[in-house]
Amino acid sequence: MPVHLNNNHWALLVAEVNAQTVGIVNTMPSRDTHIVAQFMRYMTDRAAVTGELASWTERTYDVAHQRDGSSCGVLALMAAEAIINDVLLSGIDVTAVAFYRRYIKSRLLLNSRGYDAHADAVCDMPFCGRPSGKKISWTQCDRWCHDVCVGRSASVVSNAAFICSLC
Numbered sequence: 001m002p003v004h005l006n007n008n009h010w011a012l013l014v015a016e017v018n019a020q021t022v023g024i025v026n027t028m029p030s031r032d033t034h035i036v037a038q039f040m041r042y043m044t045d046r047a048a049v050t051g052e053l054a055s056w057t058e059r060t061y062d063v064a065h066q067r068d069g070s071s072c073g074v075l076a077l078m079a080a081e082a083i084i085n086d087v088l089l090s091g092i093d094v095t096a097v098a099f100y101r102r103y104i105k106s107r108l109l110l111n112s113r114g115y116d117a118h119a120d121a122v123c124d125m126p127f128c129g130r131p132s133g134k135k136i137s138w139t140q141c142d143r144w145c146h147d148v149c150v151g152r153s154a155s156v157v158s159n160a161a162f163i164c165s166l167c
Contacts, residue, residue, distance in 0.1 A: 001013045001015075002073070002076050002077075002080070003024070003035050005026075005030070005035065009026075009028060009030075009072050010072040010073040010075075010076045011024050011025060011026040011027070011028075011035075011072070011076055012024065012025040012026075012076045012079045012080055013035055013036070013039060014059075014061065014079075014083060015039065015056075016059070017053070019057075020053065020055060020056050020057060021056065021057050021058070021059040022036055022039050022040065022056050022057075022058060022059065023036060023058060023059035023060055023061050024036055024061070025061045025063050025076065025079040025089060026061075026063070027063055027064065027065055027066040027071070027072055027075045027076070027094075028065060028066060028072065029065065036058055039056070040056050040058075043056055061079075061089055062089065062090060063075075063079060063089045063090070063092060064090075064092055064093065064094045065094070066094055066097075067094055071094065071097040074097050074100055074101055074104075075092065075094065075097065077100070077104065078092050078096070078097075078100050078127075079092060081126065081127065082126065085126040085127075087126050100127070102129075103127055103129050106129060106130065107130070110130055121136075123138070123143075123144055123145040123146045123149050124143035124144055124145055125143075125145045125146065125149040125150055127149075128145075128146065128149050129146070129148065129149055130146075131146050131148045131149070137152075139152055
């Protein structure tokens with residue numbers, strides 16, 4: 001869940017129900033753990049009524065630190081999508097913020113129009129950009145991915161020599 005810290009910074013509260021761990025993914029070094037403490041207090045009070053999920057352990061998440069004063073919200077979204085897609089948070093590259101902003105914009109625009117089963121196919125790459133156009137190139141290693149999503153240029157001809165970052 002995205003959380004707004006000190007009215008000027010976005011972070012991500014991550015509660016793993018099966019493991020009963022909770023922590024905050026914060027791209028700016030901070031000792032601001034009151035959100036985690038509030039979550040634990042709430043779950044203790046909730047357990048008094050429901051009888052479940054009373055005991056939580058605080059977890060620390062390592063994540064790259066932002067380099068500017070305006071990318072915290074984007075990095076929180078990137079962390080959420082990484083967790084959903086089972087990608088390590090250490091793989092989040094702060095230099096990809098501009099790309100991710102374009103990716104979110106394209107996803108919003110894509111979902112605002114009708115779906116074309118051929119042109120709108122999502123590949124197996126986390127953060128698939130759903131490229132559009134008459135000819136969409138695909139690469140198959142262990143999975144199927146759009147060439148552009150794995151960073152493969154159109155000038156590379158041989159599939160045999162190319163290994164995508166998922167494989």
